[in-house]
Structures are given as structure tokens and as C-alpha cells.
Amino acid sequence: MFNTSLGIDDLIFLAQGAGMTILVTAIAVAIGTVLGIAFGIFRYQAGPVLAAPVTFVLDLFRSIPLLIQLVLANAFIGTVLRLKMSGFTVACAVLSLYTAAYCAEIVRGGIQAVPSNTRRAARSLGMSWFQDMTHIVLPLATRIALPSWIGLALGVMKDSALVYVVQVTELLKSTQILITRLQEPLFLLLICGAFYFIISFPIARFGGYLEKRWSND
Amino acid sequence: MKFTVAFSGLVLAAGLALPAHADMLDDVISSGTLRCAVVLDFPPMGMRDKDNKPAGFDVDYCNDLAKALGVKAEMVETTFPERIPALMSGKVDVGVASTSDTLERAKTVGMSVPYYAFEDAVVANEKSGIKTWEDMKGKTVGATAGTYEAIWLEGKVKEWGTGTFRPYQSQADVFLALSQGQIDATVATTEVANSNIKSGNFPGLVNAGKTPMVPDYVSLFTRRDEYGFINYMNLFINQQVRTGRYAELYHKWIGDGEPADLTIHGVYR
Amino acid sequence: MFHYTFHWNQAFQKLPQMLDGALVTVEIALASMVLGIVFAVLLTGARLSGWRTLSALATGWVEIARNTPALFQIYMAHFGLGSFGIHLSPFTSLLIGITFNNAGYLAENFRGALKAIPETQTRAGRSLGMTGVQAFGWIVLPQMLRISFLPMTNQMVWAVLMTSLGVTVGMNTDLYGVTQALNAISFRTFELFAIAAAIFYAITKIITFGARLLAARLFRY
Numbered sequence: 224m225f226n227t228s229l230g231i232d233d234l235i236f237l238a239q240g241a242g243m244t245i246l247v248t249a250i251a252v253a254i255g256t257v258l259g260i261a262f263g264i265f266r267y268q269a270g271p272v273l274a275a276p277v278t279f280v281l282d283l284f285r286s287i288p289l290l291i292q293l294v295l296a297n298a299f300i301g302t303v304l305r306l307k308m309s310g311f312t313v314a315c316a317v318l319s320l321y322t323a324a325y326c327a328e329i330v331r332g333g334i335q336a337v338p339s340n341t342r343r344a345a346r347s348l349g350m351s352w353f354q355d356m357t358h359i360v361l362p363l364a365t366r367i368a369l370p371s372w373i374g375l376a377l378g379v380m381k382d383s384a385l386v387y388v389v390q391v392t393e394l395l396k397s398t399q400i401l402i403t404r405l406q407e408p409l410f411l412l413l414i415c416g417a418f419y420f421i422i423s424f425p426i427a428r429f430g431g432y433l434e435k436r437w438s439n440d
Numbered sequence: 441m442k443f444t445v446a447f448s449g450l451v452l453a454a455g456l457a458l459p460a461h462a463d464m465l466d467d468v469i470s471s472g473t474l475r476c477a478v479v480l481d482f483p484p485m486g487m488r489d490k491d492n493k494p495a496g497f498d499v500d501y502c503n504d505l506a507k508a509l510g511v512k513a514e515m516v517e518t519t520f521p522e523r524i525p526a527l528m529s530g531k532v533d534v535g536v537a538s539t540s541d542t543l544e545r546a547k548t549v550g551m552s553v554p555y556y557a558f559e560d561a562v563v564a565n566e567k568s569g570i571k572t573w574e575d576m577k578g579k580t581v582g583a584t585a586g587t588y589e590a591i592w593l594e595g596k597v598k599e600w601g602t603g604t605f606r607p608y609q610s611q612a613d614v615f616l617a618l619s620q621g622q623i624d625a626t627v628a629t630t631e632v633a634n635s636n637i638k639s640g641n642f643p644g645l646v647n648a649g650k651t652p653m654v655p656d657y658v659s660l661f662t663r664r665d666e667y668g669f670i671n672y673m674n675l676f677i678n679q680q681v682r683t684g685r686y687a688e689l690y691h692k693w694i695g696d697g698e699p700a701d702l703t704i705h706g707v708y709r
Numbered sequence: 710m711f712h713y714t715f716h717w718n719q720a721f722q723k724l725p726q727m728l729d730g731a732l733v734t735v736e737i738a739l740a741s742m743v744l745g746i747v748f749a750v751l752l753t754g755a756r757l758s759g760w761r762t763l764s765a766l767a768t769g770w771v772e773i774a775r776n777t778p779a780l781f782q783i784y785m786a787h788f789g790l791g792s793f794g795i796h797l798s799p800f801t802s803l804l805i806g807i808t809f810n811n812a813g814y815l816a817e818n819f820r821g822a823l824k825a826i827p828e829t830q831t832r833a834g835r836s837l838g839m840t841g842v843q844a845f846g847w848i849v850l851p852q853m854l855r856i857s858f859l860p861m862t863n864q865m866v867w868a869v870l871m872t873s874l875g876v877t878v879g880m881n882t883d884l885y886g887v888t889q890a891l892n893a894i895s896f897r898t899f900e901l902f903a904i905a906a907a908i909f910y911a912i913t914k915i916i917t918f919g920a921r922l923l924a925a926r927l928f929r930y
Contacts, residue, residue, distance in 0.1 A: 286870075286909065286913040287870075287910055287913075288870040288871075288873035289870070290873045290874065291873065291885070291905055291906050292906075294898060295902050295903060295906060298898040298902065302713060303713045305713070377776070381776075381777065381778040384778040384781065395781060395784075408789070408791070408792055409792035412781070412784065412785055412788070412789055416777050416781055416785070419778060419781065420773065420777055423776035423777070427772075427775065427776060
């Protein structure tokens, strides 16, 4: 079907782009999850009034297109503050906060879903707040939150396609570079799409499986 | 109130504690690397070779500038609309990206004297039947957002009052759209038009003759306030012509014949 | 304090153009949402139909929509289809791309919602003489849409955010496209995009707030 001039070197070039996609995603999800858990617990504990500033800022990350977040952060750091920061760092920073914003919601939802009676029971058994959190809330909330978290991590991987705007050559950008040289748009785009699909699909299925398994008890 | 604002400004400035700014020329020399914004979907000025490494007239020009400065050159690929933001956000030190020296851009960045001059031609899809630039009237045309060609073409479409103008985010997308027939024609520099048509990657594209545009002088650019660097670049461009390197690069990337005259008759720069 | 002079005035002069763009953004988002819901219902129906090929095609759509980047889908709608000689305007390409994405995500939501509707209801409908399609349309569908109301609101917000990707297929009339076009000429990147961000924020707030009002009216009982 395709008579391609795609060589081994080009495949390596694509693989490098894919590696960048995975690296940016891994960093963003790791940092974003830690921050998200912190923000999520804070929002739950502090109550709506005290947490309002945090809620507002996190909400911004969910209400403004990621593309604009990246462009604005890049312009603010580089043009306004004149700090030398690589596009890679800007991309990771913005994606981490973006992840944290969604993750905080998931964490808060997870904690809220733990019945308060269970937690009161734990506290009346003499557990401290910290013990209650680690021994009661964490295991129960994880079951509720994990499938959504997997969805979030995959979402971040797909959204990382936008970091090209701060000069990071990830998978989709490397595909476009090859399209420029080889002029085989359909074939190259299909390879690119297949790559995302191959990573995302099994993990999404696994998330769905967990959700199904854990929702029955 | 004013006092508080000024005071907090001072505190913040002290907090940021920016080291005394050596100028950019010093910075580049001491860092040992010259970061050039290059556009790599604009053959023969900027492209990628078989190993996907940057190549072309602009890439060589950046390498020459780095050599003159005694530093290593680093190519940062940008698209046309992103090249000036890339400089403004500190991702690059200089743009070697076939940048037309428009007055609008000069409000933001500092332009050197011209280092190359293009003439622009219409590139059309054969099926559109476009033979001259005036045939573009009423057709769907496109160009890379924010470029000299795009501004001219969009202006023409508005003037004609019929047809559609589409800005794409990269030169590559313009040619892709053109070869697929999504747009009927674009305006590109003669060099780029011929190089793309000759490459054989785009069957069905034809050069439909020159446009009545003013020749497109392109400059190196850096931050507006870096006079030291701009001065250096001006002398460098002068030396490139004087030593014959300009003609050499022309023959290497564009072809036989005389490279464009970079002086403008009857006026000083 | 900054080595940068803000030119807010220059940027604010462009506000009318950007607000026009915002209108286009909302139009595309709304249209893609309406079409997305229609296709999602069809996809859900196809997956329930028990007809293998149809069901596999529907599942394929849903999985591709959910497992590849939206940017990829929009790029594909323009340059991918272009390879087959199908030429769509940037507006149509963007609309198709977002609709494809919306339909995929919504169909998955609908599938989840269906689990909450007991099958006995369909059977009751059938025993009253309804056809399978009638039972789905009159009994299951309204409940399914009601249960999925919150996910639909979220998807609407995403649709608004996704319009920003149209710029990659030559779109220049939506909010992001207008801003980018202005930026490509004047390079007041920070000022222009900060204003665009504020407008996007306002749009998404209006949507979530409006949805809450709507929900209060629709679901009070």
C-alpha cells in the first residue's frame, strides 16, 4: 500500500520523539501527582473558604487551553522575567501544574468517597489523623481514585503533544519534521497515531478493568 | 500608595537579584555557544538533510557567525511565527531565519543590515489554472502566518474582496496544503519555490511567475537593545560579502549566477 | 522591576477582534457538542445493536478518539483526509476533529450511564409493544442523558479548550487563531495571550455556571 522512503535513521528519529513524549509525561505525572495529592488533601482539610485561593488557581489550569498556558508561561519566564530556562523545563513545569490541578480533584473526590463513619470509627479507636489518613483513607480512596488517575496520566501523555510550542521536539513534532522532508503525510501520521494508541490503549483497558473489579465490592 | 508600589518594586528587584548584565555579545562569547533560531522547512535556506540534521544557507550562515565569534553554533528549530517569540523568551541569541526587515518587527527586535534578498513568486497547484499572480483573485490562497508574503497576500485578498486567505503555522503545512489541493496557490520566495518544485516531492506544483512585491530583504535579528551585537552582525555581513563567502554560499545552496545585491540605491542605512 | 515594558494598551485595542473570535470559538464548541451527542448516541446504539461489524466499528471510533491526542485527530481531519483528495476548510476540519473526539468520550460516558439503568425497564417497554429502538429512545435515552449531564458539561468545557488547536490547520477566526495572528504581527505575546486566557476562563465559567442552572431546572424533583 505504501511505497515509502522512510529509512532506519528516520525511525530512530521518530523513536527519539516518542522518547521525549514519554519523558515529559513521566516527569509531569510524577511531580503533578505529588502536588495534586498535597493540594487535594489541603482542599479537603481546609474547607472551601480557606482553600479558595488554591481552588481558584487550580481551576485556572483547567479552564484555559493548555496551549495558552504554555505560551504564557514561556513568555512570562523568558520575555518578562528574562530568566534563561529551556523549553523542556517550561514544558515540564506547566504540564506538572496542569496534572496537579486535575489530580487534586481526583484526590479530593477519593477522600470524600470514604464514608465519614469509617473514619470516625478509626479515630475513636485512638488512631491519629495521620494514621487515619495512611491506614484507612489511603487504601479506600486509592481504589476509587486510581482508575481516574490512570485516565489522567494518559490524558497528560496525549496533551503533551502541545509542548512543540515551546520548541520541544516530541513525537507529533518529529512526525511533522519527517513529513516536511519525505512528503508522505498519511503514512507518517498513521505511524504516529499508532504509537500513541499502542501505549494508551492497553493502559486504558487496564484502568477500565480495575474500575470494574473494584466497583463490585 | 505610589511609595509602596515603588518600594515593593525595589524589594522584588533586589529579591530577583539579577547579576549585572554583561551585554549579549559578552554573554555569547563567555557561554561558548551561539544559539540560532533557524527555520527548517524553508529549503534551500533551511531544511533537514538525509540524517535529519539541520542544513541550508541559513544554517551555514549561523555556523559562520559562530566561527567568527569563536564559539559553537547550536541550531534551535522554530517555525516562522515562533522565531521572534523564541528570541524574546530567551530560547535563542540570534535569528538566522530569512526574516524580512519589516518596520512592525523592528518595534520588537533589532534588525541587522540585509544579509540576503529574495524575490517572491507565485506557486500554484496546476489544477487551479493560475498562470499569473493576478489569477489568484477569488481563489483560496495561503501562506505562513505573519511572514512578509502572508501579510502581502492577505492584504491582496482583502483588496480584491473575493477569495479566501488561510494562514498556516509552518511553511511545511503551506506546501502540504498546496500539494493536496487544499489551497490553490501561495506566495513564496523564488529560491524556495524552485527548490520545492525541483525536489520532486510535490508533483503538480508550478511556478506561476513573479509577484509585484518590493524585493524581500532579510536580516539577522537579536534583542532590540543589544547594539553591540547588532553592530557586530552588520560588520559580519559586510565581511561575508567582501570575502566572497556570500557568493560561495549562494552557489552551494541556490545555484549559478550572481547573488542578489544587498545595497539599496539612493539611500543610507 | 522587569526588563520588559508591557504594552497593555496596544493589546486591549484588539479586544473587539478577540471577542469576535470568542464567538466563533463558542459556535464551534456548541456545534461540536450537539453533533458529538448525536454521534455518541448512534455509537452507543451501534455498540448495543449486537451486529458485530457495526459494533466493532463503533468501538474502533471510541478507542481511537480516546487513545490519540486531539491535536492528532484535528491534524488528521485536515491533512490526513487531504491525502485522499477530501478538502475541508479549516473550520470544517476543526469541527470534525472535535466532534470525533467528543463523540468518542461521550459514548464511553453513555456506556457507563447505561449500567445504572436496569434492563428490566427495556423489557417492560418491549412488553408494552414498543420496538427495540422505541424502547431505547423513549425509556433509556432520556435517563442516560440525565445521568451523563455532568460528564457532558465537562466535555463542553474541553470542546471550548480544544478549539485552540484549530490554528494548526489554518484556522484564523476563532479566539486562539485571532490571538495568534495578532501575535505573529505585533509579538506582544504575553499581553495578547493573557487577555485570551481571561476570555477563555470567562467562557468556561459561563458554561459551568449555566449548566448548573440548567441542571437545577431540569432535574428538580
